[in-house]
Amino acid sequence: MSLYEQISLAVQKGEIEEVGSLSKQALEEGNNALDVLNSALMPGIEIVGEKFGRDELFIPEVMMCAQALQAGINTINPFLTKEQSSYKAKIVIGTVANDVHDLGKNLVKMMFTANGFEVIDMGVDVSAEKFAAALEEHKPQVLGLSALLTTTMPEMSKTIELINSKGLHNGLQIMVGGAPVTEDFAKEIGADFYADNAIEAANTVKGMI
Amino acid sequence: MAKQQAEAGANYIDINVATGHGDKEPSDMEWAVKLIEQVTDIPLAIDSSSQEAMEVGLKTCSKQTPLLNSVSAEPGRLKPFLDLAEKYQTPAVALPIKDSGIPPSAEERLDVCKLITEEAAKRNIAPERLYFDPLVLPLGVDSANPSVTIDTIRKVKEQITGAKTLIGLSNVSYGLPNRKLLNQIFMALCIQAGLDAALLNPTDRSTMGVLKATEALIGTDQMCINYLKAYRQGLLKD
Numbered sequence: 001m002s003l004y005e006q007i008s009l010a011v012q013k014g015e016i017e018e019v020g021s022l023s024k025q026a027l028e029e030g031n032n033a034l035d036v037l038n039s040a041l042m043p044g045i046e047i048v049g050e051k052f053g054r055d056e057l058f059i060p061e062v063m064m065c066a067q068a069l070q071a072g073i074n075t076i077n078p079f080l081t082k083e084q085s086s087y088k089a090k091i092v093i094g095t096v097a098n099d100v101h102d103l104g105k106n107l108v109k110m111m112f113t114a115n116g117f118e119v120i121d122m123g124v125d126v127s128a129e130k131f132a133a134a135l136e137e138h139k140p141q142v143l144g145l146s147a148l149l150t151t152t153m154p155e156m157s158k159t160i161e162l163i164n165s166k167g168l169h170n171g172l173q174i175m176v177g178g179a180p181v182t183e184d185f186a187k188e189i190g191a192d193f194y195a196d197n198a199i200e201a202a203n204t205v206k207g208m209i
Numbered sequence: 210m211a212k213q214q215a216e217a218g219a220n221y222i223d224i225n226v227a228t229g230h231g232d233k234e235p236s237d238m239e240w241a242v243k244l245i246e247q248v249t250d251i252p253l254a255i256d257s258s259s260q261e262a263m264e265v266g267l268k269t270c271s272k273q274t275p276l277l278n279s280v281s282a283e284p285g286r287l288k289p290f291l292d293l294a295e296k297y298q299t300p301a302v303a304l305p306i307k308d309s310g311i312p313p314s315a316e317e318r319l320d321v322c323k324l325i326t327e328e329a330a331k332r333n334i335a336p337e338r339l340y341f342d343p344l345v346l347p348l349g350v351d352s353a354n355p356s357v358t359i360d361t362i363r364k365v366k367e368q369i370t371g372a373k374t375l376i377g378l379s380n381v382s383y384g385l386p387n388r389k390l391l392n393q394i395f396m397a398l399c400i401q402a403g404l405d406a407a408l409l410n411p412t413d414r415s416t417m418g419v420l421k422a423t424e425a426l427i428g429t430d431q432m433c434i435n436y437l438k439a440y441r442q443g444l445l446k447d
Contacts, residue, residue: 059349059384098284100310103346107384124310149258150227150234180227 003029004040011044011072012051014064020071033079041072042116049115053199059107066114087118089209092134093144094122096155101148104178108144108195111202117142128159135168142205145191147178156181157189164190173208177201215249217411218444221276222249224266225256234262242269254278254302260289267297277301279342282321284308287328295332302340302375303329305361311344315360318343322365326372336371340406345376348391349384355395359402366403375406378416393419401427414446421445 001009003026010018019041026036048065051057057065091112095105102124112119120138122130135143143163147153156176163169176191186194195201211222222245226237234257242253252273255266267275279302280290286306294301305312305321312318322341329339343361346354358381362374381395382388393416396407400423409416421439424430439445 055386058386059347060352063350100283100306100308102310103350106350125308151258182228 003031004036007036007040007072008044008047011041011065011068012047014061014068016064016068016071019068020075023072023075027076027079033076036076037073037080041069041076045069045114045116049111049199049202052111052114053203059110062114063110066110069114069116088116089142089205090118090120090138090140091142091144091205092120092122092131092138092140093146094126094131094134095124095146095148096152096159097125097127098155099147099149099152100124101146101178104148104198105144105146107198108146108177108201111198112144112205115202115206117202117205128155128162131159132162132166132168135163135172141171141173141209143172143174144201145174145176147176147181150180153178153180153185156191160190173205175201175204211245211251212248214411215251218417218439219251219411220406221252221254223254223256223278223408226262227257227259234259235265238262238266239269242266246270246272252276258286260285260293263290264293267293267299275299276340279304280325281305282307282324287325291325291328291332291334294329294334294338300338300340301329301334302342304342304344306344311346313357315343315357315364318357318361319364319368322361322369322372326369336369337373339369340373340375341365341369342375342377345378345380345395347383347385348381348395355381355398359398362399362402362404373405374403375408376404377408379409389416392416396420397423400424400429414444418445418447 007019007022010022023036027033045065048057048062052062093105093109095102109119109121122134145156145159147156160174173192175193175195176186177195183194193204195204214222224241226241227234245253250272252275253270254276255263256278257263257266277294277299280287281304283306303325305318307321312321326336343358345358348355365372365374376399378392378396382391385391397419411417421436425433425436430436
């Protein structure tokens with residue numbers, strides 16, 4: 001088995017230390033950092049995402065794999081040039097104002113991370129103004145809004161309105177989700193897409209990029 | 210469905226009609242309460258995070274005293290909802306959630322439960338009328354989650370005299386295979402810690418069996434009377 005295959009397999013098995021040490025070995029053997037990322041680490045985590053979608057891997061295992069990926073990325077990051085960002089896309093994510101539920105949002109964040117996206121987590125009870133400020137600061141390709149309460153779903157609409165009025169929606173895809181949120185609701189408030197669960201969220205973003 | 214659940218031994222039927230279009234929730238709630246009261250005499254649990262829908266639901270119940278589901282220490286969720294429990298003289302489900310979210314430790318959750326108990330006392334709502342839901346987060350996300358729930362149940366029962374405890378069962382097994390196995394054993398562990406009530410599907414005979422068997426095994430079902438009664442009613446299944 002090639003070293004790249006070993007790295008990919010270690011990511012799939014969630015072996016955190018091994019991914020770190022094998023990635024280091026790959027660099028020492030003269031491999032290019034970007035190549036290690038794209039041909040070893042990412043193929044590994046993509047298989048993890050597929051297996052999760054088929055119920056062959058479960059949440060605790062995916063969390064281990066995401067940590068293993070992170071160990072690999074931490075190892076190679078210092079050797080990547082600025083242009084070769086290790087992430088495929090940048091995503092800002094958070095739970096809307098007056099809503100303090102973060103479980104679903106954290107699962108979505110985990111799936112994004114596991115699929116090689118950079119995630120900026122704003123936490124819970126995030127106001128429309130804070131989301132808008134984060135968009136200006138981080139310039140992400142995707143914004144993810146979460147709400148678990150029917151009473152806080154209108155905050156999603158408010159946030160999108162503010163983003164539109166500030167002209168920040170240009171080049172930005174907004175996704176919404178959370179237990180009471182539906183596809184129809186997403187359309188109604190002007191979100192670009194809706195995801196029913198964490199895996200669907202990650203797949204949708206993968207499809208866009 | 211309400212009829213089936215009543216026949217299977219449910220003590221309350223929970224009504225939640227939220228869709229996110231807040232304006233329709235109160236009228237939908239009124240419709241649902243009236244409809245379900247036509248087919249059963251069992252008390253209803255009015256389940257809403259909207260103050261308006263909650264009040265309409267409580268007001269509409271004409272047969273039995275409903276259960277308010279739920280009050281928490283989140284913004285806008287504590288005082289107005291306790292006011293409704295006082296006004297309609299109902300018991301209430303109480304969640305230890307505060308502004309900053311769900312506290313990670315059992316100690317902090319207990320503190321929020323105590324805070325709710327104090328606010329309730331100001332309205333002459335005794336701890337006996339409060340059902341504390343210690344909150345169940347998925348085992349798959351953090352191995353400590355079920356233990357925090359069990360510890361919270363134990364602490365609430367020890368330190369808030371008279372208070373009841375209640376859990377929603379299925380969250381614990383989220384994201385893991387063979388969920389029923391985990392749900393049932395978790396329920397048994399919670400009952401041992403002092404759990405008083407659970408949200409579950411009463412037409413599921415194997416889970417009802419675990420409930421009755423656990424109560425018999427820990428000695429709260431004296432002389433196995435309820436266990437045997439359930440057996441004769443055909444409610445038990447291995």
